[in-house]
Amino acid sequence: MAVDEQVLLSAAVRGDLRSFEHLVRRHTPAVYRYCARMLPNRADAEDCTQETWLAAWRALPGFREDAALTTWLYRIATNQALMMLRRRRVDVPVAELPEVSDNGAGDPARHLQRETERAAVRAAIGRLPVQYRVPLVLREFESLRYDEIAGVLDLGVPAVKTRLHRGRAQLLSLLDGSSGKDSGDS
Amino acid sequence: MTHQASNGQPSKSGPTSWAAVREVAADPAPPPAGLAERVITVLRSTVVTRDWCELPGGDHRGRVWVASSVIVDIARAAAQQQRGVLTLGGELAETQLRLEVALPYGVNFIESAERLRDHVGEVCLRLIGFSPSSVDITVIDVLPPEWAA
Numbered sequence: 001m002a003v004d005e006q007v008l009l010s011a012a013v014r015g016d017l018r019s020f021e022h023l024v025r026r027h028t029p030a031v032y033r034y035c036a037r038m039l040p041n042r043a044d045a046e047d048c049t050q051e052t053w054l055a056a057w058r059a060l061p062g063f064r065e066d067a068a069l070t071t072w073l074y075r076i077a078t079n080q081a082l083m084m085l086r087r088r089r090v091d092v093p094v095a096e097l098p099e100v101s102d103n104g105a106g107d108p109a110r111h112l113q114r115e116t117e118r119a120a121v122r123a124a125i126g127r128l129p130v131q132y133r134v135p136l137v138l139r140e141f142e143s144l145r146y147d148e149i150a151g152v153l154d155l156g157v158p159a160v161k162t163r164l165h166r167g168r169a170q171l172l173s174l175l176d177g178s179s180g181k182d183s184g185d186s
Numbered sequence: 187m188t189h190q191a192s193n194g195q196p197s198k199s200g201p202t203s204w205a206a207v208r209e210v211a212a213d214p215a216p217p218p219a220g221l222a223e224r225v226i227t228v229l230r231s232t233v234v235t236r237d238w239c240e241l242p243g244g245d246h247r248g249r250v251w252v253a254s255s256v257i258v259d260i261a262r263a264a265a266q267q268q269r270g271v272l273t274l275g276g277e278l279a280e281t282q283l284r285l286e287v288a289l290p291y292g293v294n295f296i297e298s299a300e301r302l303r304d305h306v307g308e309v310c311l312r313l314i315g316f317s318p319s320s321v322d323i324t325v326i327d328v329l330p331p332e333w334a335a
Binding site for chain 2: 014015017020021024025028029032033036037042046049050053054057061114117118120121122125140141171172175
């Protein structure tokens with residue numbers, strides 16, 4: 001964590017809204033990206049981002065300043081996303097994530113194939129049970145370490161690895177077009 | 187068919203490969219323009235700015251914070267214990283406390299304010315280990331003489 005971020009965080013914990021606003025500006029891209037990968041459309045991702053920051057402000061007095069801000073934010077964002085999924089019973093394909101640049105430039109057929117593959121990945125992630133989707137997104141998309149994911153989810157590292165293993169297998173199973181079976185979790 | 191690759195991630199042959207997962211993961215998914223500012227606007231409009239004071243005595247085991255409004259409430263209650271005093275309002279700015287009170291007709295306002303100031307400071311120090319650096323008292327009403335009884 002940069003020193004200036006620690007200063008901002010300390011001030012925010014003491015109730016300084018201005019300092020908190022700096023943190024909002026700095027970390028909103030990451031919070032939104034994560035929400036967008038957890039939720040089915042951009043509108044939900046925006047709502048989730050906003051609710052995450054409001055919840056973070058409310059929770060600030062309990063923030064331990066030796067904790068990692070990003071891990072704490074991921075935890076809050078995860079809770080908010082799961083609440084939205086439960087409230088709206090949203091468990092549909094993640095179909096509206098932003099488009100990526102054209103890596104198959106010059107070859108329309110190849111470009112179409114890649115877009116189709118990416119859409120299939122997003123849809124499959126949206127169909128993953130949340131106990132696999134959350135660690136998988138945190139690991140494969142947000143590049144968190146196992147111990148960081150364990151911190152976000154209040155799990156042990158072995159349990160995280162188990163969920164990741166099953167999540168990856170189920171994701172590939174879904175991508176294969178077969179129905180991924182939930183094999184439970186330890 | 188899937189198997190575990192040497193890097194711990196699955197590899198796969200099939201219509202959609204793990205490479206497609208990596209491509210989606212590499213997508214930066216930037217937020218819509220102005221999202222952070224919209225969040226800040228909502229924060230400013232819905233959040234009551236918290237004003238906290240850290241109490242003395244914090245160490246590696248933890249610290250104690252108290253809302254300024256609580257300190258004001260304590261000061262008001264302390265002031266109310268003084269005979270004849272009616273506290274009508276208060277606020278804390280940094281460490282400076284301001285109380286609005288009503289005093290009975292016939293008492294010496296300066297002496298009453300002095301006693302009030304001392305008592306509020308003592309109570310705050312005893313309860314929260316924190317005494318306002320100054321206690322400004324504004325008399326905004328005069329009560330009937332019987333209040334002094």
